[in-house]
Each structure stands twice: as structure tokens, then as C-alpha cells.
Amino acid sequence: MFYSLANRPARAFHRHYAPVVSNGALEKFLNDTFSSLADTGAAKAASVEDLEKAYSLQLDVPGLAREQLDIGIEGDVVRVSSKEDAPRKVKAAWRFPLEIDTANSSAKLENGVLTLTLGKKVPVSNVAHLNIQ
Template identity: 30%
Template sequence: MNSLVTRGGLFDEFFKDIAPGFYVRPLHGDGVPAPSQIKVDVKETDGGYTVQAEVPGVPKEDIHVSIEGNVVSLRAEVRQHDQKTEGEKVLRSERYFGSVARSFQLPVDVDAAQAKAKYDNGVLTLTLPKKLGGSAQRLNIE
């Protein structure tokens, strides 16, 4: 059975209490994802893995990928550029400043020397070939 997840939190309740007429909801009705989350899709083929990670608004120079055996680690520095205009009053800011990171373990070691990374339109795509020689080999019985 799935439990229902409530959207919103203490910060949202604070705004409802302080200025109920000026409460600003997120555009799509969802809460802001936790800044520590990098959402990933991992797909496996016979030769390796393809990882797609969402890191929108981050320059590729601020994204760091490391591979150690079968552990892949992603880290990104998120920078918020606020522009203040005279006479403007910020009611709510949901943008995040800081670093986000994510590590995960794959079933087989990755050949780090052959791995490739591409960043396009907020999506980091990693092509991670499996390390050869790590698979089981059948022995002939004499």
C-alpha cells in the first residue's frame, strides 16, 4: 500500500500564517526537491552502463565525476545569482546555493579509462563501459 506524501512543510506553513493573502505557491504545486538530490537514470547493456543525471543550471566546469571500481560519485556546485532591483521585495526564493552530491554502486567495476561524460541542456550523460576480466569464467573439468 502506498502512503500519501504531503506537499509543503514548515516553511510553507510560516508563509500561510504571516501573509495568507500573499502566499506564493510553487508553479506546479509540487514542493521544491531537496537540494541534496541529483536525480539519476541508470541503464545497463551487455557492454556497460549509461547514466543520465539532472543537474540543471550548473556550468559543466562545476560538475565533478569520480569513478572508483564500481562506485560512481557525482558532485556539483550550485550557485545562485540574485539580482536585487530597487523597490523590489522578495516574497519567496526557492533556489539553492551550495553543493549537491550523489554516489551509487554498480554491480560490476567500471573501466574508468574508457568512460565518457557529456553535458547538454542540464543533463549529464555518462557512458561507463564494464571492466573486462571481471566476469566469471567457466573452467573445463578434466
């Protein structure tokens, strides 16, 4: 059987019902698990905007300097991670519909917000035409 986690706000899981059997350990485990699920993910701290010729990605990275961040671009995937000596760990990746043009991309860190302007690579047709004899 396959189960999938539902993405619901933590407040939905903090309803208190009169327990049939009082089991404090189970209740503490469930409350800790569901409240931690609401706090995970970089989706809250990041925003992506699709512009005409580029993508704009903003990521909150408070407390990190530009020397402590590593940005990798491979095709249509962008990875942002912190280096080993950084005071906090950041690791996130995004996949875009088009490949990223690294020559027309830039990164800026200001007031704890990393802003990436990622140029879109225009697809080139590699169609070869054959003459009919």
C-alpha cells in the same frame, strides 16, 4: 527499537482528519517533515540503464557548467558532486555490480543533463593451476 522510514508519496500524508486536540505547531511540523521527505533524493533526477558493455547514467543538473562538476570513479562506485563555486549543490553516488573501466567511459553535459557512459570492466580470472606430482 529500530524504525525505518517508509518511502511513500507526499500526497499520502496530506489527509486531513478532525483533530482530537488542536495543536497547530505539531500539525505544521508533521506536514513540513513529510512533504520534505518526498522532495529529497537524487533518484527522481537520475536514471541508470544497464547496457551490454556499459552502464548509462543520466543526471539532471540544471544551471551547472561542466567546469563546476566533479566526477570521481573508484572501483565500482561513481560519485558526482558540484564544486565549491557552483551556484547549486549536487552530491550523489552510485554503486554498480561490476567495476567501471575508466578508459572506456565518457561524460557529456547537454541542456542541463549529465550523461555518463560507464564501461564495464570484464572480470579476469586469476586462477593458478598446480601440477600434481
